[in-house]
Amino acid sequence: MGTPQTSSDHGQMDLLRFATAGSVDDGKSTLIGRLLLDSKSIFEDQLEAVEASSVSKGYDYTDLALLTDGLRSEREQGITIDVAYRYFATPSRKFIIADTPGHIQYTRNMVTGASTADLGLVLVDARQGLTEQSRRHAVLLSLLRVPHLVLAVNKMDLVDWSEEVYEKIHKEFTTFATKLNIPDLEVIPISALQGDNVVTRSENTPWYSGPTLMHHLEHVHVASDRDLVDVRFPVQFVVRPKSDEFHDYRGYAGMVAGGVLKPGDEVVVLPSGMTSTIQGIDLFDQEIAEAFPPMSVTVRLEDDVDVSRGDMIARVNNAPKPSQDIDAMICWMTNEPLRPRQKLAIKHTTRTARAMVKDIQYRLDVNSLHRDQDTKELGLNEIGRVQLRTTVPLLCDPYSKNRTTGSFILIDEATGVTVGAGMINNAT
Known part of the structure; x- marks a missing residue:
């Protein structure tokens, strides 16, 4: 298999999953369009089509919400699951956006989209302030244990960049958040339409000293949110190649759900209780020195113990009951x-x-x-x-x-x- 490599040798870029929430008119689609545009994640012909459509509608600006309209129309026709996923990347991080609907009748869809999120992004309209919907989104994100929350106070340009309006919403939401389990909260004043404080810092908010939205998304620390102490490796598939070259190969494939796995570690296979030692860990066609959440790997054991789909590999003295x-x-x-x-x-x-x-x-x-x-x-x-x-x-x-x-x-x-x-x- 060659010399074991660490995960950094594979050039893996850090990934942030975040879920957006907000009511229909809070500018969620425009914000997602702005992030896609400013991170250069859309094709020129897409942008030209959006610009042409904006002109045909008589707008004197580019309607960035049109970049996600295709997904919205699919949703209205009932042919998607009401959670639209968008992907983009910057030089320092990859992103997956789960664009979740905010109406109360779509609670199940928001749960679906936010269940795997590292960060929740809740938009509020600066003119409307906190609504019942804003509070409901925060409660759901708290219930789903999303570790980081951003409250984006949008449309600040429509309230003349009022520091007083921002501070009122900031204080009201912070007070409400104390009742919930929200370990990390950031409140950012933005204009998704104009791009203020989305990627570049705005001159219209000299009173705001915090990060821009993109800077926060790029730098929020998510590695420590995952459990790196308790080893949990649910076995998804037993790998037994049929080729003569690998006829002795037996590995157990799955996604690491917790802890750090290394060759030489003593482990127990549950529910049988049989113990063994990790012989090696494979990622694609390479042997690696360690595996941690959420890596998908194949684990090989020293002993020929009975392991099948549904079993779990854990540490001997730290196993789930x-x-x-x-x-x-x-x-x-x-x-x-x-x-x-x-x-x-x-x-x-x-x-x-x-x-x-x-x-x-x-x-x-x-x-x-x-x-x-x-x-x-x-x-x-x-x-x-x-x-x-x-x-x-x-x-x-x-x-x-x-x-x-x-x-x-x-x-x-x-x-x-x-x-x-x-x-x-x-x-x-």
Whole structure:
């Protein structure tokens, strides 16, 4: 396999996933268009088409929102899942934007888009200030444990770049955020249309000393957000090449969900409890010196132990406890309500089992944070705390500790449709 290499040898560029949220008129599409334009992530013919369309509509500016209109029209026709993904890069970082719809009836779509995000970007219109929708977005991002949050106060040009307006929104949102679990908050005054404080610092805000939006996105530190202590490696596939050259090769492929794996580490395979030592770690056709989240690698073990899809490799003295009783927050995603005694399929990391709803403890009002303990069911787009019992033990952690091993989806066995997304509070 050659000399083991570290991940930096592969020239991997840091990746930031962020989810945008905001109501229809807050300028979300314009901001995404501005980021794509200023990072030179659109083709010349695209820009020319947008400029021509803007002129034909009588605008005296380039309507950057048109860059995402194709995705919006698909959404209106009902042929996408209401989360549009956009990709762009700067010399220092790659980005994936999950453009999530903000209406209350699309709560499930926002949960889908923000569940893997490193950062949440909430837009507010400087003229409107904080709305119920803004608060709901912040609550959902907090519930999903998105570690970084940016409140972009947009359309500052329409309030004459008023420091007083900015400070009022800043104070109101900061006060509200103290009730939530938001470890890192940045509030930035911008004009997505004009480009002020998006990529370049604006001369219109001499009273603002913080970073531009792009500078913050490029430099926010996300590596420490991932659990690099507790080794979690769900096995997705057993690699047994059929060629004569590799007839003795046996590896276990998957994505590292936690911790750092290195050759020579003593590990345990769960749920069997068999122990072994990591012989090597392969990335494509190269052997590497270590693997960490969210790398997808193939692990080889010294011993010929029985490992299959759904098993998990962990450290001997730091392994998750197998659990059948799960206490979780669930976002319900289908018209037929979730009720006690209901039976569903559950998919957790690479393991699939069956589950029964033991109890619904409360429904959470994402606007007021009120817990309705009298509820008997969860309807479409509602979030509540639920007790589940699974047919086989799951190897899970609290969602607050690990967003991969702490999450799951619920599936209707009859139709195969995903009907719920869960975040584990604890398991016994």
